[in-house]
Amino acid sequence: xxxxxxxxxxxxxxxxxxxxxxxxxxxxxxxxxxxxxxxxxxxxxxxxxxxxxxxxxxxxxxxxxxxxxxxxxxxxxxxxxxxxxxxxxxxxxxxxxxxxxxxxxxxxxxxxxxxxxxxxxxxxxxxxxxxxxxxxxxxxxxxxxxxxxxxxxxxxxxxxxxxxxxxxxxxxxxxxxxxxxxxxxxxxxxxxxxxxxxxxxxxxxxxxxxxxxxxxxxxxxxxxxxxxxxxxxxxxxxxxxxxxxxxxxxxxxxxxxxxxxxxxxxxxxxxxxxxxxxxxxxxxxxxxxxxxxxxxxxxxxxxxxxxxxxxxxxxxxxxxxxxxxxxxxxxxxxxxxxxxxxxxxxxxxxxxxxxxxxxxxxxxxxxxxxxxxxxxxxxxxxxxxxxxxxxxxxxxxxxxxxxxxxxxxxxxxxxxxxxxxxxxxxxxxxxxxxxxxxxxxxxxxxxxxxxxxxxxxxxxxxxxxxxxxxxxxxxxxxxxxxxxxxxxxxxxxxxxxxxxxxxxxxxxxxxxxxxxxxxxxxxxxxxxxxxxxxxxxxxxxxxxxxxxxxxxxxxxxxxxxxxxxxxxxxxxxxxxxxxxxxxxxxxxxxxxxxxxxxxxxxxxxxxxxxxxxxxxxxxxxxxxxxxxxxxxxxxxxxxxxxxxxxxxxxxxxxxxxxxxxxxxxxxxxxxxxxxxxxxxxxxxxxxxxxxxxxxxxxxxxxxxxxxxxxxxxxxxxxxxxxxxxxxxxxxxxxxxxxxxxxxxxxxxxxxxxxxxxxxxxxxxxxxxxxxxxxxxxxxxxxxxxxxxxxxxxxxxxxxxxxxxxxxxxxxxxxxxxxxxxxxxxxxxxxxxxxxxxxxxxxxxxxxxxx
Amino acid sequence: xxxxxxxxxxxxxxxxxxxxxxxxxxxxxxxxxxxxxxxxxxxxxxxxxxxxxxxxxxxxxxxxxxxxxxxxxxxxxxxxxxxxxxxxxxxxxxxxxxxxxxxxxxxxxxx
Numbered sequence: 001x002x003x004x005x006x007x008x009x010x011x012x013x014x015x016x017x018x019x020x021x022x023x024x025x026x027x028x029x030x031x032x033x034x035x036x037x038x039x040x041x042x043x044x045x046x047x048x049x050x051x052x053x054x055x056x057x058x059x060x061x062x063x064x065x066x067x068x069x070x071x072x073x074x075x076x077x078x079x080x081x082x083x084x085x086x087x088x089x090x091x092x093x094x095x096x097x098x099x100x101x102x103x104x105x106x107x108x109x110x111x112x113x114x115x116x117x118x119x120x121x122x123x124x125x126x127x128x129x130x131x132x133x134x135x136x137x138x139x140x141x142x143x144x145x146x147x148x149x150x151x152x153x154x155x156x157x158x159x160x161x162x163x164x165x166x167x168x169x170x171x172x173x174x175x176x177x178x179x180x181x182x183x184x185x186x187x188x189x190x191x192x193x194x195x196x197x198x199x200x201x202x203x204x205x206x207x208x209x210x211x212x213x214x215x216x217x218x219x220x221x222x223x224x225x226x227x228x229x230x231x232x233x234x235x236x237x238x239x240x241x242x243x244x245x246x247x248x249x250x251x252x253x254x255x256x257x258x259x260x261x262x263x264x265x266x267x268x269x270x271x272x273x274x275x276x277x278x279x280x281x282x283x284x285x286x287x288x289x290x291x292x293x294x295x296x297x298x299x300x301x302x303x304x305x306x307x308x309x310x311x312x313x314x315x316x317x318x319x320x321x322x323x324x325x326x327x328x329x330x331x332x333x334x335x336x337x338x339x340x341x342x343x344x345x346x347x348x349x350x351x352x353x354x355x356x357x358x359x360x361x362x363x364x365x366x367x368x369x370x371x372x373x374x375x376x377x378x379x380x381x382x383x384x385x386x387x388x389x390x391x392x393x394x395x396x397x398x399x400x401x402x403x404x405x406x407x408x409x410x411x412x413x414x415x416x417x418x419x420x421x422x423x424x425x426x427x428x429x430x431x432x433x434x435x436x437x438x439x440x441x442x443x444x445x446x447x448x449x450x451x452x453x454x455x456x457x458x459x460x461x462x463x464x465x466x467x468x469x470x471x472x473x474x475x476x477x478x479x480x481x482x483x484x485x486x487x488x489x490x491x492x493x494x495x496x497x498x499x500x501x502x503x504x505x506x507x508x509x510x511x512x513x514x515x516x517x518x519x520x521x522x523x524x525x526x527x528x529x530x531x532x533x534x535x536x537x538x539x540x541x542x543x544x545x546x547x548x549x550x551x552x553x554x555x556x557x558x559x560x561x562x563x564x565x566x567x568x569x570x571x572x573x574x575x576x577x578x579x580x581x582x583x584x585x586x587x588x589x590x591x592x593x594x595x596x597x598x599x600x601x602x603x604x605x606x607x608x609x610x611x612x613x614x615x616x617x618x619x620x621x622x623x624x625x626x627x628x629x630x631x632x633x634x635x636x637x638x639x640x641x642x643x644x645x646x647x648x649x650x651x652x653x654x655x656x657x658x659x660x661x662x663x664x665x666x667x668x669x670x671x672x673x674x675x676x677x678x679x680x681x682x683x684x685x686x687x688x689x690x691x692x693x694x695x696x697x698x699x700x701x702x703x704x705x706x707x708x709x710x711x712x713x714x715x716x717x718x719x720x721x722x723x724x725x726x727x728x729x730x731x732x733x734x735x736x737x738x739x740x741x742x743x744x745x746x747x748x749x750x751x752x753x754x755x756x757x758x759x760x761x762x763x764x765x766x767x768x769x770x771x772x773x774x775x776x777x778x779x780x781x782x783x784x785x786x787x788x789x790x791x792x793x794x795x796x797x798x799x800x801x802x803x804x805x806x807x808x809x810x811x812x813x814x815x816x817x818x819x820x821x822x823x824x825x826x827x828x829x830x831x832x833x834x835x836x837x838x839x840x841x842x843x844x845x846x847x848x849x850x
Numbered sequence: 851x852x853x854x855x856x857x858x859x860x861x862x863x864x865x866x867x868x869x870x871x872x873x874x875x876x877x878x879x880x881x882x883x884x885x886x887x888x889x890x891x892x893x894x895x896x897x898x899x900x901x902x903x904x905x906x907x908x909x910x911x912x913x914x915x916x917x918x919x920x921x922x923x924x925x926x927x928x929x930x931x932x933x934x935x936x937x938x939x940x941x942x943x944x945x946x947x948x949x950x951x952x953x954x955x956x957x958x959x960x961x
Contacts, residue, residue, distance in 0.1 A: 490909070522865075522882065524907030525916035525923075550866035550906065554918035557903055562918060566898030613903075814857040814868040814879070822876075822892075822899050837897070 005034045008308070009094055009104040011084045011250065013039025015048055016281030016297035017110035018065050023305035025074050027312075035076040036102055038094075041133055042081045044071075049294050052161050054137050055168060056706065056722050057685055057699075063134070087254040089274055106276055106308055109251060109264060110301070113244035113282035113292065118153070122215030127222050128238045131162040140239060144169040147236025149221050151175075153212060154241035155182040160328045162239045163204055167329070168725075174205045174233060176225070178242070181208055186324065186335035190350060191375045194359040198331045198378065207233070246283045246290055259285040268316040270304040278304045287319055295429045296320030302432070321391060321429070325376075325383040327765075332380035337373035337390045338363050346372055349401045360404040362386070369396055374404075384468040392425050418471045427472065428458035428465045435472055442476040449473060450758035454716075459763075470761055488749065489526040492519045496530055496674065496749045503534050510535070510547045529553035530749045533636055536672035537744045538785075540792040542799050544806055555634035558810065559796050560616055565834040567823055568616060569609040570596075571633035572623050573669065576643045576661035576681075577604025586626040594619055595847075597831045602713075603640030603678065605631060610832050612819055612849055617807045620797040629795040632670060636750070638677045641665035642690070646683030646700070653683030655700030660729070661689075664698075667733070670793045671740065671786075674747040674756075678712070692720045695753040696736055704728045707735055709767070710753040718754045721764050724772060734783065738771045741782040824848045851943065853952045859886070860949065867915065869902035872955060877942055878902035879951060880926055882913055886951055887926035888942035893917045895937065 010017050017037070024030045039045070046063040047053075054063060071078050083097040093101045115130035117123050127147075129140050144150065150166035152159045155177030167173045175182070181192030182199070196206050211228035218224040221234040246263040257265040257273035263285025270278045270286075280300040282292055291297065299317060306315040325334035341348050345366035352359050356378070363373035371389040376382060382404060389396065397403070421427075423436035433456045446452045449470050453459055459466040486495045494502065499514070508514050511531045515523055523531075532551035536543055543552055544559070555561050560568035572587070587606050591598045597609040611619055633639060641664050644650065646657030661681040671677070680691035681698040691697030697708035703726040711720025724735060747756040760766050769775040800806045812819050825832035825847040826839055835846055856870045862881035869891045870877045876891035878901040891899045896919040904915040909932060914923040923932040929941035943954030 491907075522906070522908035522913060524909065524914075525905040525921060528905050528907060546863055549863045553905070554903070557905075557918070562900070562903075564896060564898065564919070566896070566900040566919075808861075809863065812869065813871040813876075814861050816871040818871060820876070820899050822897075 005032060006105045006308075007103055008033045008035045008106045008108065009102055010035065010037045010108045010110060011094065012110035012112055012247075012281070012283075013037050013041070013045050013078065013080065014110060014112050014281065015045055015065060015294060016112070016301050017108070018045035019298045019301035020108060020110065020280060020305050021070075021074075021076065023302050024309070025070075027305070027309055029309060030074050030076075035074070037071075037076060037078045038082050038084050038096065039078070039080045040083050041135070043134070044078060044080055046134065048132070051131075051134070051137065052165055053722075054134055055141075055165055056725060058141070059685060060134050084250060087250055087277070089254050089277075092276065104276070107278070108304060108308075109272070109277065109279040109283055110281050111247040111250065111279075111283045113246050113290075115240060116243045116245050117240045118212065118242055120212050120214055122223070123240070125215060125223065127236065128215075128240065131158060131165075131239050131241050137165070140165065140237065141169065143237045144171055147222065148172060149174070149235045150237050150239070151225065151233065151235040152239045152241055154243065155179070155206065155208065156185065156241065156243065157183060157324070157326070157328070159239075159241035160199070162241050163199075164329045166237075166239065167202070167204055171236075172205075173203075174207060174235065175199070176210045176212065176227075176233070177206070177208045178211055179208065182206065183333065183335075186339060186375070187333070187377065188340055188361060188375055190352060191333075191359045191361065191377045194352070194357060194377050195328075195331060195333060198357055199329055202329055204329070207231075244282060244290075244292055246285065248283055251277075251279065251283075259288065263290050266300075266317075268303075268318060269307040269311075270300050270317055271307070278308070280304050286317060289319075291320055291322070293320070293322060293324065295432070296322075299432065321387075323387055323390070323429075325380050332376065332378060334374070334376040334380035334383040336375075336383070336387055337371075339373045339375045341373065343372050349404065351401075351404045353406075362400055362404055364396060364400055368400055370394075371396055371400070376404075381467075384465050388421055388425060388427075388468070392422060394420055418468065418475045421472075427468050428456075431457040431460065433458040438469060438472045439476050442473060443480065446473070447477070448759055449761075450755050453758055466763055467761055488530060489524055491515065491521045491523050491527050494518065496534075497746050499531065500534050500537075500745055503531070504538050508535075509539060509541075511551050512547065523551075525553070526749070529556070529636075532556070533672045533674065537789070540670075540672075540789050542794065543796060544800065544809065549809070553636075558613060558616060559630065559634055559800065560611065561634050563609060563834070565823055566820065567609070567834075568611045568613070569607050569633075570611055570616070570619060570623075571601065571605050571607050571631040572628035573631040573665070574605045574640075575665040575669075576641055576658050578643075578658055578662060583626065583628070586623070586628070590619055590622050593622075595832060597833060601633075601640075604642050605633070605640060607633070610825065610834075612812060612823060613810050614812045614819065617801050617810050621801050624795070624798050624801060630670075630797045632796075635670075635672060636675050637670060637672045638665070638668045638679070640678065642678075642680040642694070644681075644683050644688035646681075650683060652686060653700065654702050655683055655705070657681040657683035657689065657698075657700055660698065660700075660705075664733075664736070667790060668736075668740065670796075671744075671789050673740065673744050675750050675752050677740070677753070693717065694720060696720075696739070698732065701726050705732050707732055709739060710757045710764075712752050712754050714752075721757075723764070723768060735771055737786040738779050738782045739767075741786050742767075742770060742778075745782075819849050821848060851954045851956055853945075853954050855947075856951045856953050858949050859884075859946060859951060862886070862951070865906055867902040867904065867906065869899065870953070872953060875955075877953060878904075878915070879944060879953070880906055880915060882906055882926065886944045886946055887913065888944040888953055889915070889924060889926060889929050890939040892939070893919055893922075894931075894939060895920050895922055901939075 045065045084094045086095045093103045095101050150171035151174040152163045153176050155175050163175045182195050213226050216224050218234040222236045225233045248264050251264040264279040266279050266284045272279050281297040303315045303317045306313050323336040341363045349362040358378040361375040374386045421435050425435045441455050459469045487493045528551040599607050601607050641661040643657045643661035647653035678694045679696040680689040680694045682689040682691045683700045693711045693713045697720045699706045706725050707723045708720035709723045824835045826835045862868050867878050867880040876899045878891040880887045891902050904918045906915050913926045929939040931937045
């Protein structure tokens with residue numbers, strides 16, 4: 001067994017190292033290796049690209065990249081917090097700082113890079129930091145409590161991220177850059193100027209062309225930075241983000257070939273000058289270049305893994321495109337290819353709109369037939385299209401400038417037909433998904449953008465390619481001759497969204513009216529409940545009114561949840577999960593009197609099972625008299641707002657989560673929606689209410705609330721996305737009002753919020769624009785519609801038991817007072833449960849209700 | 851066949867159903883746009899007596915009721931199960947006399 005295994009040692013447990021391990025495991029041949037991983041940091045691989053997201057939760061867990069059980073299942077030995085001190089190439093062993101020696105057949109170096117700190121006098125004073133690890137962020141956070149001013153040295157990508165972090169920590173923030181503009185590598189002068197203005201508008205001071213000479217004691221703040229031009233800046237903490245240097249120390253010591261300016265030289269297979277040793281990621285030097293982005297690092301990992309496995313796919317690393325698109329402090333910034341027009345003969349087209357603060361530049365070749373590069377600031381929507389032109393050498397249209405000019409006559413801007421792209425065109429560079437991969441997935445049955453995301457991972461990392469993914473999907477579906485029929489059912493040639501608008505705009509108040517005006521036939525169990533839900537969302541009439549009763553789905557029809565034997569369960573509302581002892585006693589007494597089975601639900605309520613139709617109004621009479629109201633557990637509507645105990649009792653809570661949950665539950669109770677809605681409020685970042693698994697999740701922060709949206713549990717669990725941070729209660733409610741109503745308006749039938757958002761072109765960012773920035777100009781309408789729903793709330797059970805005609809609808813038989821003799825129970829663990837067929841046959845110990 | 855008065859038309863909500871008990875047998879009676887239909891209340895798929903609580907509608911040209919439990923459809927006029935004919939149910943003769951719903955049961959109903 002051991003003779004055939006290859007001893008593989010990986011030094012460096014970062015994202016790229018982890019990609020290497022995942023590729024090995026995915027090959028199905030990881031068992032041929034005896035794998036040992038050493039990581040210098042105290043934890044296993046985490047997502048360094050989204051390092052700044054640590055501030056959202058101040059917890060390392062969300063950044064973790066290692067699936068539970070990954071190391072155990074694949075028998076990988078992992079040593080975290082262990083440094084390799086030497087590679088002994090003669091003996092083929094590595095030595096650790098704790099004195100052990102491990103032998104290798106194959107050694108992979110994924111040691112990454114370290115932040116460059118300019119060697120100015122005073123750079124090593126206390127309260128100076130770098131921005132690379134979770135420990136760095138923890139230290140910066142702690143230091144921010146003792147100061148009011150923070151300064152970032154370096155105005156590149158990462159420097160601006162760090163500046164955002166300092167700004168969010170409440171510090172007066174400065175960015176000091178040596179070059180004459182921000183993001184000097186990716187952006188030209190014009191773009192840099194606009195970017196600077198936008199960032200200064202956010203309250204961050206930008207100092208360019210500043211050469212720091214020394215750092216000394218300040219008079220009002222901890223440090224004084226002295227610049228070559230004689231100016232000075234006082235600050236309490238300093239974060240250096242002046243570029244990275246490859247971590248090549250081990251390779252140097254062991255005599256591997258190193259580039260003149262650092263970096264471990266590798267060939268196209270990512271092998272170093274010693275064929276038994278590979279180097280991948282930011283420590284590797286290929287073609288004289290270091291690649292400081294995740295996508296090329298991942299590609300190197302895949303190439304090296306393939307080569308270690310014997311070159312099955314004969315992958316080679318042939319360089320990488322360094323184009324990027326990102327949001328820096330809320331500003332869209334994108335850079336493609338030769339952004340500085342360095343190619344001989346290159347020409348530029350530039351568009352500047354100082355009114356809306358947009359800068360766009362195209363760099364084309366001499367005869368303007370090919371796109372060489374581009375810079376986009378303030379509006380990077382064209383990124384996906386332009387990138388494809390540049391990467392695939394696609395012929396430009398006759399007037400390339402039209403691709404960046406705004407369309408004034410309403411015509412669509414000149415885009416790229418996705419048909420023009422070759423199969424090999426990389427659509428999602430983060431996850432290396434080609435157009436061919438997407439086409440195969442569509443041929444294999446993917447019908448929506450959401451399907452494509454889950455089966456190819458395209459558009460799941462930065463999301464920059466979502467629009468393109470959608471275009472490929474539509475083109476492929478059309479090619480396959482699949483006309484996607486979005487009709488609700490045979491009775492209505494419309495989508496749910498269209499029917500919603502027909503009802504809302506046409507003021508339609510009943511299904512019969514809707515059918516007469518826009519449908520045909522008699523309706524069915526698809527369109528009737530859909531219409532019932534839309535009518536309720538719009539007008540909020542009592543759902544058992546004669547014209548509505550026959551439309552209601554199984555559970556809504558009897559305002560209770562039908563179980564397998566035709567009996568019902570009852571869930572009274574227990575807002576926020578808070579309930580008095582007296583009310584608990586009432587539930588116990590009712591359960592006892594009607595011999596119901598009782599169980600605690602996942603939503604902090606109590607479910608009473610086994611009631612027959614005719615018992616429902618009797619039971620509810622007692623519950624309503626005791627102050628309970630309907631819990632709408634039967635509806636596609638708001639279910640519960642779960643809460644933890646919050647600051648009122650908990651030693652760690654920072655806000656009153658129970659009070660907030662009760663207010664929110666009472667605000668939205670009864671709202672009918674395309675699918676059920678669940679919410680939760682946690683009183684601190686420990687998240688005991690599991691808010692991140694809800695459609696709307698709220699987590700208390702010291703400054704207010706973090707709002708998460710579009711999570712769910714169930715068959716396909718999904719974590720919610722952070723939607724807005726540190727907002728006050730008023731803003732929180734405003735956003736939820738708009739969010740819910742926008743969902744009610746636009747989602748498909750039975751579409752949970754997560755799938756709904758995945759299918760919105762632009763996803764989370766689009767949703768934030770609509771809800772927070774009111775990009776569609778509908779926020780006031782959405783709020784007004786919600787106000788109407790809230791103002792017209794009624795407890796459906798109270799209305800029902802107060803009306804004799806309605807109570808009559810709950811008779812078991814229209815012509816008899818008997819009960820259904822088919823309903824029989826047996827005892828189990830001291831309560832009833834439906835009898836099985838075998839128990840019915842046997843006929844012993846049965847409990848009949850009629 | 852003997853005809854029995856079951857209820858008045860007004861007892862059945864429009865485009866919906868009620869259950870009736872006749873000689874120990876449960877029948878689901880529907881009022882679709884003023885016309886009445888009667889089929890078994892027993893749902894062969896779940897074994898529960900629930901069809902009277904299903905949603906009525908049309909599939910192609912058949913008027914149907916959907917089981918409220920697993921959503922199979924049964925033709926109101928014939929009892930035919932659209933998804934699985936082997937699970938079809940009984941349909942009964944039913945008519946309106948004025949406002950009274952009359953159900954016709956064979957004198958010895960075949961099982």
